[in-house]
Every structure is written in structure tokens, then in C-alpha cells.
Amino acid sequence: MPADLSPIDKAKFVAAKRAVEFVESGMKLGLGTGSTAAWMVRCLAERIREEGLKVQGVPTSTRTAELAQQLGVPVVSLDEAKWLDLTIDGADEIDPMLNLIKGGGAALLQEKIVATASDQMIVIADAAKEVAQLGAFPLPVEVIPFGWQTTKALIEETLVSLDVLNRDVTLRMNGDAPLVTDEANYIIDLHLKRIGNPRQLAMVLNQIPGVVENGLFIDICDIVVIGHGDGRVQVRDINAGSTSDERIEFAPADNIFADSDD
Numbered sequence: 605m606p607a608d609l610s611p612i613d614k615a616k617f618v619a620a621k622r623a624v625e626f627v628e629s630g631m632k633l634g635l636g637t638g639s640t641a642a643w644m645v646r647c648l649a650e651r652i653r654e655e656g657l658k659v660q661g662v663p664t665s666t667r668t669a670e671l672a673q674q675l676g677v678p679v680v681s682l683d684e685a686k687w688l689d690l691t692i693d694g695a696d697e698i699d700p701m702l703n704l705i706k707g708g709g710a711a712l713l714q715e716k717i718v719a720t721a722s723d724q725m726i727v728i729a730d731a732a733k734e735v736a737q738l739g740a741f742p743l744p745v746e747v748i749p750f751g752w753q754t755t756k757a758l759i760e761e762t763l764v765s766l767d768v769l770n771r772d773v774t775l776r777m778n779g780d781a782p783l784v785t786d787e788a789n790y791i792i793d794l795h796l797k798r799i800g801n802p803r804q805l806a807m808v809l810n811q812i813p814g815v816v817e818n819g820l821f822i823d824i825c826d827i828v829v830i831g832h833g834d835g836r837v838q839v840r841d842i843n844a845g846s847t848s849d850e851r852i853e854f855a856p857a858d859n860i861f862a863d864s865d866d
């Protein structure tokens with residue numbers, strides 16, 4: 605492991621490295637977005653270079669598409685791939701049922717479409733992402749720009765009707781302007797502190813006109829790989845009901861880390 609990585613990056617790296625061991629030649633893969641997913645793309649590129657692994661990747665953002673192309677991971681659109689064997693992605697929060705909050709990187713819409721179009725979803729993360737209950741991380745909701753203030757008011761009304769106590773709702777900004785997603789939408793962040801019933805909230809939010817998608821991933825993730833800065837990983841499989849403690853030993857070429865500032 606390159607000595608100058610921070611413990612958090614080492615944790616993300618070992619999680620990514622372990623998850624990429626699930627990839628087999630011939631697979632069609634969903635490629636997630638974010639700093640942890642970027643390690644996964646690098647580890648995948650390393651296997652392609654060193655083992656001649658043959659895969660096709662469907663990126664979940666322009667950022668990931670650029671990184672994959674830069675590192676020689678073959679990229680196709682979801683329409684070309686149609687259905688995927690496996691998606692590997694990061695998350696902002698993971699609860700004990702492997703339900704997730706995603707969208708911290710504003711890519712939740714493509715991430716959810718891609719993960720849902722996959723036989724299996726593996727989430728990779730450092731241990732700080734594991735929570736007893738979702739909600740400390742602001743829940744991203746992607747909305748269309750047309751009438752976004754009305755949509756925001758409807759979201760607030762919905763939270764009142766659900767008796768949600770903490771319901772600060774903010775438009776995500778990029779400097780002085782609203783942040784614009786890859787699909788040309790806005791993100792509204794719901795600062796809820798805790799989400800009592802994530803399944804209900806996910807369904808109700810998506811009924812609001814103007815809401816495109818929310819960042820709650822319910823019953824989508826199959827396996828979580830949690831990395832630690834000392835090389836330990838835990839692999840939790842919700843379907844098998846199993847958790848294994850492992851250690852990643854590796855000596856990657858340092859140049860696989862030199863590609864981006866993600």
C-alpha cells in the first residue's frame with residue numbers, strides 16, 4: 605500500500621480492492637461514483653492490465669466515465685449493456701439491513717438506475733459510513749429545476765405530514781448557483797438527523813411532482829465491504845446472513861493512484 609495514503613484512503617482502498625475480487629471476466633459492471641468508487645475503478649483497471657480481465661463498465665457519472673476511460677476500463681452505456689451482473693459503488697450511510705443513503709456526490713439518479721439494473725450491488729466504504737439508523741447524513745433528493753421552490757415546499761409539507769421533527773431542507777449550491785446534476789437537475793438536501801421509516805419516506809418522496817429520485821437505496825444492496833486503515837476488511841452479505849473478517853495483502857503499483865484528485 606503506498607505509504608503516503610491517509611488511513612481513510614487506505615480503508616477505502618482495501619474495501620475497493622476486496623470488492624473487485626468479486627469481478628469475473630465477461631461481466632458487465634456498474635461503476636459507482638465518489639472517492640471510494642474511484643479506488644474501485646483503479647483496482648479494476650489494475651486487474652484489466654495485469655490479468656487481461658475482460659469487462660464492460662457502465663459509469664454512473666461523467667466523473668467516473670472520464671476516470672474509467674483514462675485508465676483503460678472499457679465503457680458502454682446502460683442502453684448498450686441493458687442488464688448488469690454487478691454494480692460496485694460507495695455510500696454515505698449504511699444501516700444494519702444494508703439500506704443506504706447515497707447522493708453525497710450528486711450522482712444518485714444514475715447510481716440508483718444502474719444499481720437496480722444489476723443482479724448484485726456491492727457497496728464499498730470505510731467504517732465511518734456504518735450507522736445504526738439512517739439520517740445523520742442529509743438525504744439528497746433530485747428535483748427538476750422547473751418549479752423547484754414549489755417542489756421544496758411540497759417536500760416540507762410531506763415531512764410535516766409524516767411527523768418528522770427535524771426537517772431543515774436546503775437547495776444544494778455550487779458556489780453562488782444551484783448545483784446541477786449530470787441529468788441537469790437540482791439536489792435538495794433533507795437534514796433529518798434520523799429517518800424512522802426509510803422505506804416509507806423513499807416511497808412518499810417519489811410521489812411528489814418534481815421529485816425525480818431520492819437517495820434512499822432500500823433492498824438494493826446485497827453485500828457491503830467495509831475497509832479499515834490497517835488493511836482489515838469485513839464482508840457482510842445480507843442474503844447469506846454472513847460476515848467474514850479478512851485482511852487484504854497487496855503490493856499495487858504506485859502509479860495506479862496517480863491519476864486523479866478524487
Ligand SMILES: O=C(CO)[C@H](O)[C@H](O)COP(=O)(O)O
Nearest residue numbers: 638639640694707708709711
Ligand atoms: O453516492 C455517492 C455519489 O452520489 C457516493 O457513493 C457517496 O457520496 C460516497 O462517496 P465517497 O466514497 O466519496 O465517500
